[in-house]
Amino acid sequence: MDEISERIRIKDIAKMSNVSVGTVDRVLHNRGGVSKENYERVKSIMDKLHYRPNMYASALASNKKYLFGCLLPIHKVGEYWTAVEDGIQEAIKAYSDFNISITINYYDPFKYSSFLISGNELLAQKPDGVMLTPSDPKMTEQFTTALRKQDIPYIFLDFNMPALNPLAFYGQNSVQSGYLAAKFLMLMAGKQTKEVAVFRQIKDGIIGSNQQEHREVGFRQYMKEHFSECKILSMDVHNRDFKEEHTLELFFKEHPNITNGITFNSKAYIIGEFLEKHQFTAFNLMGYDLLKRNVVCLKKGSISMIIAQKPEDQGYRGVSSLCDHLILKKTITPINYMPIDLLTAENIDFYMNFPR
Amino acid sequence: MDEISERIRIKDIAKMSNVSVGTVDRVLHNRGGVSKENYERVKSIMDKLHYRPNMYASALASNKKYLFGCLLPIHKVGEYWTAVEDGIQEAIKAYSDFNISITINYYDPFKYSSFLISGNELLAQKPDGVMLTPSDPKMTEQFTTALRKQDIPYIFLDFNMPALNPLAFYGQNSVQSGYLAAKFLMLMAGKQTKEVAVFRQIKDGIIGSNQQEHREVGFRQYMKEHFSECKILSMDVHNRDFKEEHTLELFFKEHPNITNGITFNSKAYIIGEFLEKHQFTAFNLMGYDLLKRNVVCLKKGSISMIIAQKPEDQGYRGVSSLCDHLILKKTITPINYMPIDLLTAENIDFYMNFPR
Numbered sequence: 001m002d003e004i005s006e007r008i009r010i011k012d013i014a015k016m017s018n019v020s021v022g023t024v025d026r027v028l029h030n031r032g033g034v035s036k037e038n039y040e041r042v043k044s045i046m047d048k049l050h051y052r053p054n055m056y057a058s059a060l061a062s063n064k065k066y067l068f069g070c071l072l073p074i075h076k077v078g079e080y081w082t083a084v085e086d087g088i089q090e091a092i093k094a095y096s097d098f099n100i101s102i103t104i105n106y107y108d109p110f111k112y113s114s115f116l117i118s119g120n121e122l123l124a125q126k127p128d129g130v131m132l133t134p135s136d137p138k139m140t141e142q143f144t145t146a147l148r149k150q151d152i153p154y155i156f157l158d159f160n161m162p163a164l165n166p167l168a169f170y171g172q173n174s175v176q177s178g179y180l181a182a183k184f185l186m187l188m189a190g191k192q193t194k195e196v197a198v199f200r201q202i203k204d205g206i207i208g209s210n211q212q213e214h215r216e217v218g219f220r221q222y223m224k225e226h227f228s229e230c231k232i233l234s235m236d237v238h239n240r241d242f243k244e245e246h247t248l249e250l251f252f253k254e255h256p257n258i259t260n261g262i263t264f265n266s267k268a269y270i271i272g273e274f275l276e277k278h279q280f281t282a283f284n285l286m287g288y289d290l291l292k293r294n295v296v297c298l299k300k301g302s303i304s305m306i307i308a309q310k311p312e313d314q315g316y317r318g319v320s321s322l323c324d325h326l327i328l329k330k331t332i333t334p335i336n337y338m339p340i341d342l343l344t345a346e347n348i349d350f351y352m353n354f355p356r
Numbered sequence: 357m358d359e360i361s362e363r364i365r366i367k368d369i370a371k372m373s374n375v376s377v378g379t380v381d382r383v384l385h386n387r388g389g390v391s392k393e394n395y396e397r398v399k400s401i402m403d404k405l406h407y408r409p410n411m412y413a414s415a416l417a418s419n420k421k422y423l424f425g426c427l428l429p430i431h432k433v434g435e436y437w438t439a440v441e442d443g444i445q446e447a448i449k450a451y452s453d454f455n456i457s458i459t460i461n462y463y464d465p466f467k468y469s470s471f472l473i474s475g476n477e478l479l480a481q482k483p484d485g486v487m488l489t490p491s492d493p494k495m496t497e498q499f500t501t502a503l504r505k506q507d508i509p510y511i512f513l514d515f516n517m518p519a520l521n522p523l524a525f526y527g528q529n530s531v532q533s534g535y536l537a538a539k540f541l542m543l544m545a546g547k548q549t550k551e552v553a554v555f556r557q558i559k560d561g562i563i564g565s566n567q568q569e570h571r572e573v574g575f576r577q578y579m580k581e582h583f584s585e586c587k588i589l590s591m592d593v594h595n596r597d598f599k600e601e602h603t604l605e606l607f608f609k610e611h612p613n614i615t616n617g618i619t620f621n622s623k624a625y626i627i628g629e630f631l632e633k634h635q636f637t638a639f640n641l642m643g644y645d646l647l648k649r650n651v652v653c654l655k656k657g658s659i660s661m662i663i664a665q666k667p668e669d670q671g672y673r674g675v676s677s678l679c680d681h682l683i684l685k686k687t688i689t690p691i692n693y694m695p696i697d698l699l700t701a702e703n704i705d706f707y708m709n710f711p712r
Contacts, residue, residue, distance in 0.1 A: 176703070
């Protein structure tokens, strides 16, 4: 039998320190008005007893308000970033007793200048801490330099740029993720496969997502190591001249025998819905992230496998790390790789029971 | 910009109800000593303001202690159930302010009578709530009937017996898990595969694990639907007459061409370490659960894929559900299927960053 020992209460500490309960309370909440001698005696008793001060009560006692700022790619409801925002809002609610609030600004991921403009708008609101999804490295550095000058801690979501020293990073290891994606695509494709398609989202020559770009690096690395004979056909789904539907029609006309492909962004449903409409049932398609339209395709069979990365958790942990750092003065783990979760029609429902 | 509105404080409610802060506190913690009129006025103000009483403070104010009982299969340190216990202990710590403690009793899963003996020992300690891993259905029913008679809520971990109406269940959907396992084993094996092995843990004719038994049902269902020509060779790793090593040697001598197999319990490492020792590198082995020895095999390549199910989370959520039900009077979701997580050498490390 393993009984947890009795909880230590403030009054126990007061008794042992030979001070009043009010004094212990003042020490706990850093409210001042305690002699140095008493302060140190109380602190040392707390240490000896491994007393975990009730930070919850401590935050309640404080009147300080915290504004967190967030800089995310602009998106429509239901797109990938919605899930990150859901996690952020959930955390803001969960930590509401700490008097925190959030302001979210958006940038156009396909327009580099937009990142800095939105970043400056965010700075003007004087946030106490910031979460952001890095964009172009140079633009991102300009912004984090400005944050550093104002002593504002910042957290990277989705993609890491370690040289820019964020307080913490939450996101997938993108190269490893693409590497694993290749392994599973080729398991489905079979060893004799001669060509696979990589469907890309590009606008005006800009990929607009560091994750997308680096997953493809990992993918190509696996293919080089294990299937160097297999041809990789890249195609840009977003074409300046045509609609996606027409671009895909052209591609499949040109490559009538291709039956395996992958997209490294969250919009696999564009391909999946096309495959379904044209009844290309033999095609193995892999994609990323649990957007509703992706999940529908997965269940219908037009997407064979999805890799997920707990975006709600990324948003939630971003907020909780800022609270831990700014309010609870805890140490933060700097690099936090999210899981690379493999989902099929058979396990998707169970996975979605646990978004975080 | 989305600012969270000001928090309502007890003193605001006191002011609006025209009572003292102490009276509001008494209402909140159900401590009595409040006139019916005042009680109802305070309650109605709280409702109007959607005031979430601070249950944390409420539990602190109460002196009631709770003993939770747990009935698990007996095991050595490092075996599957250790992870469930880790989650339980973590939750006991996390909820320590609620004055909860845990007592864990063990039964021999290969000896049905042992379940009832341990169950009775647990009952004698008068627990306020119980978590258990169901054993044989009849034995389990006897035990839950005794719990019901004493109005003790109980939670099933690992395997569900819905007819016995637990307060909640946390575990994998075992049939679906085996079904998915077959899909991935056959992806690795290839379509031409003529035979696959099922390695089982059996002692005196008793499988001893409902999960193991039902995963095999799902596995055979998939094979029947998709690979009805493929032969399934079952072998009992635990043989009364021989050591495991010798049993496996005999099996592989008898079936020299077999290169694919699965085990539905957590001891895939027994096969993995055998394969490694005998340098059977072409064998695709699938197994369950992230025991250290399994993870070592996965990284070395002697196990190709592991299915995991967040056992820490099962233990943690078992405890938190009992707290929610008994202390916070929250509604509990009765059926909670855990994820069916697919792990390879490439994504295992990231997964292990997030045991819960």
